[in-house]
Amino acid sequence: MSPSPARSFPASLHVCLAALCLVLLSASSSSAALETRQVRIGFIGASNGDAMRGASQGIEEANAQGRFLGWQYELVPLADAAAARAADVAVIVADAGPDALRAIASAVAPAAVINVSAADDTLRAACLPNLLHTLPSAAMRDDAEAQWRHKHADSRATARAWHESFRKYAAAQLNRRYETRHGLPMSDVAWAAWAAVKLVSNTIATHGEAAPAKVHDMIRGDIAFDGQKGADMNFRDTGQLRQPLLLVDGDTIVGEAPVRGVADPGDLDTLGLAACAR
Amino acid sequence: MHKAIFVLLLAVACASHAAGGRVFVSNERDDTVSVIDAATNKVIATVPVGKRPRGVGVSPDGSEVYVAVSGDNAIAVVDPEKLEVVRTFDSGDDPEAFAVHPNGNIYISNEEDAKASVYNPRNGEKIAEIEVGIEPEGVAISPDGSRVIVTSESTNMLHIIAVPEHEIVANIVVGARPRAATFSADGKIAYATSEISGEVKKVDVATGTILGRMPLADDKAKPKDVLLSRDGKRLFVAGGRANSIFVLDADTLEVLDTIGVGKRVWGLALSRDGKRLYTTDGVDHQVSVIDTESDDVVATVPVGKFPWGVAIDD
Numbered sequence: 152m153s154p155s156p157a158r159s160f161p162a163s164l165h166v167c168l169a170a171l172c173l174v175l176l177s178a179s180s181s182s183a184a185l186e187t188r189q190v191r192i193g194f195i196g197a198s199n200g201d202a203m204r205g206a207s208q209g210i211e212e213a214n215a216q217g218r219f220l221g222w223q224y225e226l227v228p229l230a231d232a233a234a235a236r237a238a239d240v241a242v243i244v245a246d247a248g249p250d251a252l253r254a255i256a257s258a259v260a261p262a263a264v265i266n267v268s269a270a271d272d273t274l275r276a277a278c279l280p281n282l283l284h285t286l287p288s289a290a291m292r293d294d295a296e297a298q299w300r301h302k303h304a305d306s307r308a309t310a311r312a313w314h315e316s317f318r319k320y321a322a323a324q325l326n327r328r329y330e331t332r333h334g335l336p337m338s339d340v341a342w343a344a345w346a347a348v349k350l351v352s353n354t355i356a357t358h359g360e361a362a363p364a365k366v367h368d369m370i371r372g373d374i375a376f377d378g379q380k381g382a383d384m385n386f387r388d389t390g391q392l393r394q395p396l397l398l399v400d401g402d403t404i405v406g407e408a409p410v411r412g413v414a415d416p417g418d419l420d421t422l423g424l425a426a427c428a429r
Numbered sequence: 430m431h432k433a434i435f436v437l438l439l440a441v442a443c444a445s446h447a448a449g450g451r452v453f454v455s456n457e458r459d460d461t462v463s464v465i466d467a468a469t470n471k472v473i474a475t476v477p478v479g480k481r482p483r484g485v486g487v488s489p490d491g492s493e494v495y496v497a498v499s500g501d502n503a504i505a506v507v508d509p510e511k512l513e514v515v516r517t518f519d520s521g522d523d524p525e526a527f528a529v530h531p532n533g534n535i536y537i538s539n540e541e542d543a544k545a546s547v548y549n550p551r552n553g554e555k556i557a558e559i560e561v562g563i564e565p566e567g568v569a570i571s572p573d574g575s576r577v578i579v580t581s582e583s584t585n586m587l588h589i590i591a592v593p594e595h596e597i598v599a600n601i602v603v604g605a606r607p608r609a610a611t612f613s614a615d616g617k618i619a620y621a622t623s624e625i626s627g628e629v630k631k632v633d634v635a636t637g638t639i640l641g642r643m644p645l646a647d648d649k650a651k652p653k654d655v656l657l658s659r660d661g662k663r664l665f666v667a668g669g670r671a672n673s674i675f676v677l678d679a680d681t682l683e684v685l686d687t688i689g690v691g692k693r694v695w696g697l698a699l700s701r702d703g704k705r706l707y708t709t710d711g712v713d714h715q716v717s718v719i720d721t722e723s724d725d726v727v728a729t730v731p732v733g734k735f736p737w738g739v740a741i742d743d
Contacts, residue, residue: 216563
C-alpha cells in the first residue's frame with residue numbers, strides 16, 4: 152500500500168516545521184549572543200580587474216574578522232556616480248579615472264570614496280573633503296626613486312606600492328593568501344584595494360560603528376593601519392595614505408623608501424605632497 | 430603521613446630545581462638550541478633540533494623541553510638531562526609560538542591555517558583545533574589553566590578560549606598586529622603588545638573591556654614578547670627595534686624604566702624566583718640577563734644565529 156499524498160504532505164510539512172523551528176531557535180540563540188550587522192561596501196570599476204580582486208580579498212579578510220564580532224561585509228558593484236548616490240553603502244572603493252573620481256566623491260559626500268588605481272597628483276593637491284587614496288601618488292614614487300638614486304646613482308629601480316616577492320612584515324602571508332585565492336600575483340592596485348577594505352573593516356571593528364559619515368570620520372582619524380608593510384599607516388589631510396614604498400629592479404626588491412641614510416625611515420612624509428596648501 | 434613525605438619530597442625537588450636551572454634558547458638561523466647554565470651564564474651545550482626553531486617551552490614537571498621547529502612542521506622534544514632530541518611529533522603547518530598548559534598539553538598557533546591547535550606532547554596526539562583569525566601568533570595560558578589567549582595578527586584580536594571546552598568565549602579588538610599576551614596571576618587581566626601600533630593594551634578578560642593603553646614613545650619600538658613580574662606589579666615588554674626592554678607599571682601602564690639590551694629584542698623568560706629576566710637579542714646573536722631588582726644587564730651570553738625563543742627549567 153503506497154502512502155497517499157494527502158497523508159505524506161502533512162508529514163513532510165511537520166518535518167519542515169520542526170527543521171524550521173530548529174533553525175529559528177539556533178538563529179535566535181546565536182543572535183542573542185551576537186547580532187550580525189551588515190556592512191555594504193560599494194565598488195566602482197572593472198568587474199574582472201586587480202582592483203576587484205584586491206577588494207574581494209579584503210572582503211574575505213574583513214569577514215574572517217567580522218564573524219567574531221558580528222559584522223558581515225559585502226562588496227556591492229555600482230555602475231557610476233549616480234548609482235553610488237542611490238546606494239546604501241558604508242564607503243565606496245573606486246577603480247576609476249580622475250574625472251570620474253571627482254564626480255563620485257561629489258555625488259556621495261559625506262561618505263568616503265577610496266581611490267585605488269589613480270596615481271594622479273592633482274587629485275591629492277585638490278584636497279577634496281571625502282576623496283581618499285590608498286594607491287601611492289606619482290610624486291610619492293618619484294621621491295622614493297630620487298632618494299634611492301641619491302645612494303645608488305646608476306640604479307634603475309622603480310618605486311612600487313607592493314610586490315609579489317615581498318616577504319618581510321608578513322607580506323609573504325598576504326601574498327600567499329592572495330595568490331591562493333586568485334591564482335595571480337598581487338599587484339599595486341590589488342594591494343591598494345585590499346588595503347581600502349581592510350582599513351575600513353579594522354576601523355569598524357575597533358569603533359563598532361558603520362554609518363557612512365561616521366566611517367569617513369573614523370578612517371581619517373588616528374588609525375594605525377597594518378598594511379603588512381611594517382609601518383603603521385594613516386591618512387594625510389590630502390587624503391593620501393601614508394606608506395613606505397618598495398624599490399624594485401627587474402623582479403627583485405632592492406630597497407624600501409623612505410631610504411635609510413637619505414631620509415628618516417620613519418618619516419613617511421618625505422614621499423610626495425605632505426599636506427594641503429593653506 | 431604518606432602525604433607529609435610526599436610534600437617533603439616535593440619541597441626538596443623544587444628546592445633542587447631552584448638552585449640552578451638551565452636557559453634554553455632557540456637559534457632560528459642555526460637550527461639549534463643553546464643551553465645556558467643559569468648559575469654561571471655560560472653556554473653548556475648546543476643541541477641540533479631541526480629547521481628554523483622558534484617557540485620554546487618547558488613541561489610543568491621540568492622533565493621535557495619543547496621546541497617548535499617551524500621548518501619541519503614539528504615539535505622537537507628535548508631531554509634536559511641528556512641534552513638531545515628524544516622525539517619529534519607533527520604539529521600542523523608552520524608552528525611558531527606556543528604555550529604549555531599546567532596539565533602538560535601544549536597550545537600552538539598555526540599561522541598559515543588561521544587555527545590554534547592543542548597537542549598532548551607525551552604521545553603527539555592532536556586533542557583539538559580552534560578556528561581563529563588571520564595569522565595567529567602569540568599564545569598565553571591563565572595560571573589556573575581555564576583560559577587561553579591566541580592573538581591573531583592580521584585580525585587585530587585577542588581570542589579568549591575556554592579550557593577544557595576549547596570554545597572561543599570572547600574576542601577583543603586591540604591595536605594593529607597583536608604579537609604576544611600574558612595573564613595576571615588571578616587570570617582576570619591580560620596584557621597584549623601590538624607590533625604595528627607600537628603599544629601595550631590592558632584588558633579585562635571576562636568583559637573584554639580595554640582597561641588601559643600605553644603607546645611606547647620610541648617610534649622604532651615594535652613591541653614583541655610581554656611578561657609580568659612575579660609580584661604582578663611590573664610588566665616587561667621586549668621593544669624589538671628599540672633595542673630595549675620597557676618596564677611598565679602593571680596598574681597604570683606608566684613606563685617606569687627602559688633597559689638597553691641588544692639589537693632586535695623579541696623573546697623573554699623570567700626565572701621562577703623572578704630575579705632574573707632573560708632576553709633574546711636577535712640581530713646581536715646574544716641573550717641578555719637582567720637583574721630585576723636593579724634593572725641592570727648583568728651578563729650578555731653569545732648564542733647561535735638569531736635567537737628567537739627562550740625558556741628556563743628552574
